[in-house]
Amino acid sequence: MKLTALSSGDFCTILPSEYPDIIRLTGFIALIAFICILITLAVIFYNRVAKKKAREISAEADEAILNELNEHILLYNSVSDIPEAELNETVTNLNELKNRNKVFRKSMVRLLLYFQANLTGAIARIISSAFSRLKLREFTMRKLKSPMWFIKTQGLTEVQEMQDGHSLPEVYKLAKDSNQDVRVAAYTVLLKLKAIDCFDFLDDEKEELSEWHQIVLEDAISKTPGLDVPDFRTYLSSKNRSIVLLSIKLIVDFLQFNAVAKLLSILDSEDDYLRNQVIQALGQLNALNSEERLRERYEEEPVKNKVAILIALGKIGSGESIDFIRQKFLQAENFQIMKGAAAAIIAHPEALKAKVLNSLSDINDDQEAVLKHFSEPMNMYGIV
């Protein structure tokens, strides 16, 4: 049996020609598969080595940069406290580190952003000043102009963390980007920097915002001190459902009680989830004048909304609905309703709560256990 050598174009020569073609073809395919496996393993091995090398360089970069920052910049109470000579030397050293390679530059940006996010006061201003002196802003601007959406969002995060007002013109452009993640990141920057017309997105955004985007925007609006917030009631009639949902959350965050009437009108909506959010908001706003309407709506609502109504009535806790809640607790058609009613009873002021609990003498073990559960202070955090 003679094995013929492989030659170009001659695909079936790996096995002797006495074998049927199908066997020879199978052998050839097996060889190709074997070679592919070897290549894959080689690529995996190479990637692991490369990643290990990258981690080592990154660790080296982190150590060198942290050393400069901790020993020369972050120990002072303000930029003016840093001796001129030391400041110049440190900036020179940091520049040298920054220009060494891409990994060092990325490390520097990451570390400065980390400290900016975690520190306030004079140190934060020192870091901002360092970011400026090291001309890292230029790299941020390049990111904002990148065609890749995830690079743009990185750049926007850097602008936000460094409170870089000079980049606002570029940020306004990105607020009209075709990618929603980029737009939301741009809105967040405008809010955090308290830019002019930073709430225009509530009118302009036509696409549905995801839950996550709503959380990010709510966080930015509610946690930026000194932000001049509008009357969010205006946006309850938006055609964009997600804007309505966001506005409901913000009405609660900023305790805009004048929105209660408008919220009550949304209870006629056919959207179960929207009504659920409105019910929760009414409870959180302690909207006394909504109790009757909530009780009227109870029977028409699905279970989740029934539970929300009970909890909302508990949070309002005026006493007007206590008999209603008590009845729902005793006649609960399922466990969720019983839990909701128990939470609502416990949420009432002491005198009312005691009165109801004393009247509940003939309850079963499940009902007693649920009431006890919600009487624990740590368990009340969800409903108080």
Added chain:
Amino acid sequence: MHSSKNLSWGRSAIERKKRRNMKSKVLIVNDELLINNLLETRLKREDLKVEIATDGQEALKKARTNQYDLILTDLMIPNVAGRELIMQIQRSELNAHTPIIVLSSLSSDELIVDVLEAGVKDYIIKPFSLNVIVAKIKQLLLTERTAA
């Protein structure tokens, strides 16, 4: 002839004097290495001894074997964490009365009240001012030293 009472008082006074002259020892309990690094460098410049624990179990091990003048802890750390960690430190023989400062990003009113009622001396919310935290630590150490 000295009574045993005078002798033991004398020994305590010597120990108290020794402790007053020793550098204060601070334990930082936090899993964020960069913050640990920064705090350690800064506190060492204030002439304090610093030890670090990156999780609750390590913190408890250190608290049970070493006496600290102050413990600075986060609430959200691996293994033993939060109120449980604080309570276990307070149950340790060596650090039952060591002042504890909490440094955390958790900011709910109920949690802060709960932790303060557990006996913590101060609760600092992240992001924090490095200058303020160092000033608080120094002031607390001075107060404790004077009381001792």
